[in-house]
Amino acid sequence: MAPAQDLYVGLMSGTSMDGIDGVLARIDAQGRPQRLAHASAPLPQMLRDELHALNSSGPDELHRAALAAVALAHCYADVVTRLLDVAGVRRHEVAALGAHGQTLRHQPGQGYTLQLNAPALLAELTGLGVVADFRSRDVAAGGQGAPLVPAFHARVFASDAPRAVLNLGGIANVTLLTPGSDMPAAGFDTGPANMLMDLWCQQHTGKPYDEDGQWAAQGQVQAGLLRTLIDNEPWFALPAPKSTGRDLFHAAWLAQRLQGIDARPEDVQATLRQLTVETVARALESQPQAVADMLVCGGGAYNKGLMQALAERLGCPVSATDSVGVPAQEVEALAFAWLGWAHLHQVPAGLPSVTGARGARVLGAHYPA
Missing domain, CATH: 3.30.420.40 (ATPase, nucleotide binding domain)
Known part of the structure; x- marks a missing residue:
């Protein structure tokens, strides 16, 4: 069953790799979101440089990617802490956190897409349930896995x-x-x-x-x-x-x-x-x-x-x-709060009219708090 709470957090760090946006939203039973608060932070330059480097093949990249995922999770958790402090919301009041991660490879024609993330660690760091890995189910169904929004x-x-x-x-x-x-x-x-x-x-x-x-x-x-x-x-x-x-x-x-x-x-x-x-x-x-x-x-x-x-x-x-009424810089973070809601409520957010998948799919994987 979906939780009774209607508060969701969404995080976004996009292909520009310039920073992290976090949004807290209230989402009603019909899936209509109301933005409540926003927080952001730049990506540390060393992490940003490493994420850029990991977009291409390189030495020891599996180990480096794992370390970068850990560092990214800590950056995400800092934004979540700041966001909840700004909003005056306690962690147990939040139903879930939607976190897309950082795309490093996107090859749907070859059957895979890779977003760097550490959702289990993020759940531990924030004390929130985390919904992540939004693209892969659509790709498995023959779709592009994108756009998600x-x-x-x-x-x-x-x-x-x-x-x-x-x-x-x-x-x-x-x-x-x-x-x-x-x-x-x-x-x-x-x-x-x-x-x-x-x-x-x-x-x-x-x-x-x-x-x-x-x-x-x-x-x-x-x-x-x-x-x-x-x-x-x-x-x-x-x-x-x-x-x-x-x-x-x-x-x-x-x-x-x-x-x-x-x-x-x-x-x-x-x-x-x-x-x-x-x-x-x-x-x-x-x-x-x-x-x-x-x-x-x-x-x-x-x-x-x-x-x-x-x-x-x-x-x-x-x-x-x-x-x-929706600040342009916050739209995608708000979208991932909504995608977290859609996963918990089993609402298909993967649309064949968008991705070409064989059918509509519920997107994401849930890591409980």
């Missing part, structure tokens, strides 16, 4: 008109919400979002990201480079369902496509921003129904230049989810 988006952001919900984390993924449809949601990854822009910004300015898109605004989109980036990557032409990550879009991917390109660094940054815009737009244009508006979450929602470019290219209203 469209079922949550359908509960929170549904509208009377067709709507898109765009998550701009390291990778961009879009959810399509169609009122009156038999499918609660459709969704898929569209390509890189902050991942390549952050990488290029770090290499050339030393800053972790391009704040407000100010650096990109100093450059000019290079049309030839943009065509090269899109046309020379077969993944962009694949039909949905599809998903991707650092397995494909990484420093070597970008370096290979920049060979022989004569462009200022800020022009490359402007072009990478437009790569996100154009691949999102083309993905939406491939769908049978146009959307009336778009809500945007993730760190990219605070990149003013990126948001303006999206609105200009899409020709529909584009706004951050803050406009409907």
Whole structure:
């Protein structure tokens, strides 16, 4: 039986690897979440460097990954402690903690996906029941295991008109919400979002990201480079369902496509921003129904230049989810609180209309407190 408590914690550290967000939510019997509190913390630089390194094969990586998982669990537990202190909530009042972990490999075509996590240790450190390993059941059922959040988006952001919900984390993924449809949601990854822009910004300015898109605004989109980036990557032409990550879009991917390109660094940054815009737009244009508006979450929602470019290219209203009461930076953490609720209540959150799996599946594995 599902517990009587209606308080859930969600944690998120995404493909951008810049930090950890934690959200405390109250979720009612119909699965409607109410955000109560938020806490966040940056990832320690040594751990962040190790997580980046572990995205590629290397020496003694099994041992290193295990140690990194332990360190990540301690960072997660610190955020949980801070979150509950801020909210004035005692641990026994929380039904469960949803913790996705850090994706290091995502290869659904080969039958596996790997998220670095230590959920048993996290349960010990926090005294909370932990729900983790959200992707693997869907992959076992023949699905992509991603995106994970469209079922949550359908509960929170549904509208009377067709709507898109765009998550701009390291990778961009879009959810399509169609009122009156038999499918609660459709969704898929569209390509890189902050991942390549952050990488290029770090290499050339030393800053972790391009704040407000100010650096990109100093450059000019290079049309030839943009065509090269899109046309020379077969993944962009694949039909949905599809998903991707650092397995494909990484420093070597970008370096290979920049060979022989004569462009200022800020022009490359402007072009990478437009790569996100154009691949999102083309993905939406491939769908049978146009959307009336778009809500945007993730760190990219605070990149003013990126948001303006999206609105200009899409020709529909584009706004951050803050406009409907959910801070953009907290949406995914709130989603994992909801996914923890869905697991305990045996609500299928893995949707065939999103992942291509053989059927809807209850996602996650539970580690009791």
